[in-house]
């Protein structure tokens with residue numbers, strides 16, 4: 542037996558509205574299951590029972606709190622599709638401003654050697670490499686995250702040097718630009734995060750130690766050693782961390798603090 546797709550989408554959207562879940566997720570899920578762009582859904586009349594069942598299964602996963610990117614194991618970032626799994630942070634749109642900022646400094650200064658510290662899915666490293674003639678080294682402590690990052694680099698045909706290291710411990714050389722989106726949530730704040738974040742993003746990608754500044758401290762203490770004299774550090778910060786990070790890096794020159802699309806302080810740029 543077939544069901545009219547229009548009726549199915551309407552029924553599911555009503556259900557999501559009642560559950561206070563964004564109804565755009567219904568069309569996203571239906572389109573992913575059917576393997577078509579969302580814009581084509583109005584042109585499809587009927588769906589078979591087995592497809593209906595698969596849609597309903599994914600809808601139930603979403604209704605139980607799983608984000609759509611976790612359901613399908615992929616996420617778009619900077620116009621590129623990335624694999625994700627339980628071992629990596631799902632790339633955030635807010636982090637695209639870090640890529641924009643890094644590319645601006647790379648282009649203006651003809652930088653060549655890029656370090657992405659705490660690479661996770663590899664989204665920052667791969668987006669930068671895709672858009673500039675640079676060499677990129679990417680570090681993460683998690684072997685499982687690096688497997689996903691390498692898979693993403695291969696998917697996009699980008700040659701990136703991946704290193705498994707606890708921060709700078711196994712790293713040699715100097716870089717023109719160091720980019721990083723380190724774990725920055727303070728311990729006390731972890732329990733206040735949305736369930737969709739705390740249940741599905743790995744703790745190792747979120748936990749910034751007691752103050753949230755653990756990894757910024759490590760970056761600060763290694764910056765003179767790993768950054769070239771005319772290089773820059775481009776780091777993502779939590780929306781209320783600007784003053785704390787400015788104080789921590791007070792022996793470096795703050796070039797700018799860039800806001801994300803929601804108007805929150807998101808990226809800071811320092812030089813020696």
Ligand SMILES: C[S@@+](CC[C@H](N)C(=O)[O-])C[C@H]1O[C@@H](n2cnc3c(N)ncnc32)[C@H](O)[C@@H]1O
Nearest residue numbers: 632659660661681682683707708722723724746
């Ligand atoms: C907030 S996520 C950022 C992932 C990715 N760069 C992004 O922007 O989506 C932080 C990453 O830091 C990694 N990490 C945590 N502790 C680390 C350490 N001691 N050394 C290196 N990487 C670490 C985590 O595994 C995680 O992938």
